[in-house]
Amino acid sequence: MLAQYTSSPLYPGNPYIEALPPMLVGRELASALAFLPPYSPSDRERPAGERLQLLSQLYSIYQPLPMTIELYCQIYNTLLHSYSTYTPITEATYAHAAYSSIRSGTNAASIGGGSSFSLIGVSGLGKSTALQRVLSLFPQTIEHKSYRGKMLCCHQIPYLVVQTPHDASVKALILDIYLQIDALLGTTYHVHAEKTRATTDVLVSQLSLILRSNHVGLLIVDELQNIAYRKGTGGSKFLNFLVQLINSAGIGICMVGTPRVFQLLQQEFRSARRATGLVYDRLPDGPEFDLLLRTLWRYQYTQTDTTLTPELRSCLYRWTQGIPDILVKLLYHAQEQAILTGTESLDAEQLKGALQSNLGMVHDYLSELDRTSHANTYTPIHGKHQKVASPSTVQTHTGQDFVHALKVAKRQGLSPLSVYSDYVKGEVSI
Incomplete structure (x- = not known):
């Protein structure tokens, strides 16, 4: 779509932020996120065949929940943070420095400015669907031609969505990013990478420049739990690559996965700090x-x-x-x-x-x-029985996320590993 600028009180004179749609709140946001197909009680009088066809609409219904609202706010604020470092002058300076580093074979300089967060929840919670609904409120591409009477010829990609390769391959992820950009803009990044048989190191050094020159604001990496299945240090290398990308390209990254990735994210401080964000349990009974x-x-x-x-x-x-x-x-x-x-x-x-x-x-x-949600275990203490909540009881009765469950477990003398294992043990593909 062609850029339509709306003045921003916090970021005046920034065309990349002013081209984003205005932030929605309250009922306006809930209405924009919801999808409720038309329904009439008279539909129950239709022939059985027609009713079976209409029944499939259950899968397309979307009722926004607090998770969706929080995700929208997080994504919008991450885009603002990423684009706050973007100006036509700084982009020209960065492109020159990045090109020089590629020519000399050195790593791109760290410019910072990027932010990241995680979206972690059990299988079947609706993380991917919530992402789709939130992202539908943003244009995938924005074309700039002029800004305030001056020429500004470029494209802006507010977000890209990619999936973590099954083997946590950094090269496969980069090639997937190239494919996504090529499909949107008609470029040939992927063809060139395949033709030149570029190594992973070369692709990594080029990626920051390509993301930055195409003004990508947010990279969403879905199915992050795939790194937990990689033997050896493959998962840690994948996370380190994402941290490097945040620093070198200055873009935001959203990491989406199930609790299976929880422990790996917290193995080192850098990844845990970068992955702070949204963590959700099953819907509470409420x-x-x-x-x-x-x-x-x-x-x-x-x-x-x-x-x-x-x-x-x-x-x-x-x-x-x-x-x-x-x-x-x-x-x-x-x-x-x-x-x-x-x-x-x-x-x-x-x-x-x-x-x-x-x-x-x-x-x-x-x-x-x-x-397990209704079970209580009893441990004899000095000849008496004292009620002790199990990890599952902690999760269900509090109705809170994993972080809160860990805090409750700690207060009750339970091992944090028991909470992790309870989620991992029950995780299935739904």
Whole structure:
């Protein structure tokens, strides 16, 4: 899109910040993030085939939760921080210095200015979907032609999304970044890298200049937990590369992963400091889950309109353990079976049957979470029994994130490793 500038009181005269869309807040932000397909109670009177097609809309519904709002604010502020060092004059100076370093074979100078944060949450929480909804509020490319009556011919890429290679290969990640830029701007970075058979060291030295010259504000690295499967020091080298990129290119980096990457991020202080940010557990048994459930429950395509009773709501939380992806799939398969079998009712029996037949692969995992959430262990002390909360109890009863769970575990004399292992043990691909 062609740049449209909106004056910024904090960063006057910065075209890269003024070209970003104005920051949204409150109801305006929630409305922009939400996606609620049209629905009418009369849809329940349609033929079964049509209702089964309409039922697939459950997967496209998006109800913003506090996680999404916090993620939007974090991404917007990271973009502001990254672009605060961008001016046409500083860019020309940086490009000259970076080109000279490439010609001489030395590393690019560290310019700082970049920031980073992590988004860590259990599988099925909706991290990638939340990212997609937030990023949809930003243009992927912005074309600058003139600014305040002066020529400014360049492109701006507010964000790029790449996935961590399965083998934590730095070279594979860089080539993926080149492919993303080529697809957006029609450049030939990837072709040139393949043609010249550039080594990883050469690619690393060139990457900062390419990101900076194309005015990339935020690099989102998804599926970061892949580095935990790399044997040896591959994972640490990958994290060190990201830290180097933040310093040399001055761009922001968002690292997205599951709790499996938690320990590796905290192995060294630099990575832990760079990875501070957003950490989320399953949805707590409270208002957040209720909001999501009420939104999804409205989309009933069975002929009988089932009322959401407190008892049914309690069962749904117990069966899904506050994992949004499981909740959506359970409601979908329960309605699908009800329509196909002619039951035409979304009651507890139908939901439980769908859980056992359609979600069998994760049923045992969810049952274990349910048991451990309500379990208490007793340790004899001086002939008496004292109640001690298990790590799972800490997570569920507090309804807080991993950091808070670790603090609670420490106060209760539990090993932090027990909290980590509880998350890692239960992690499955949902």
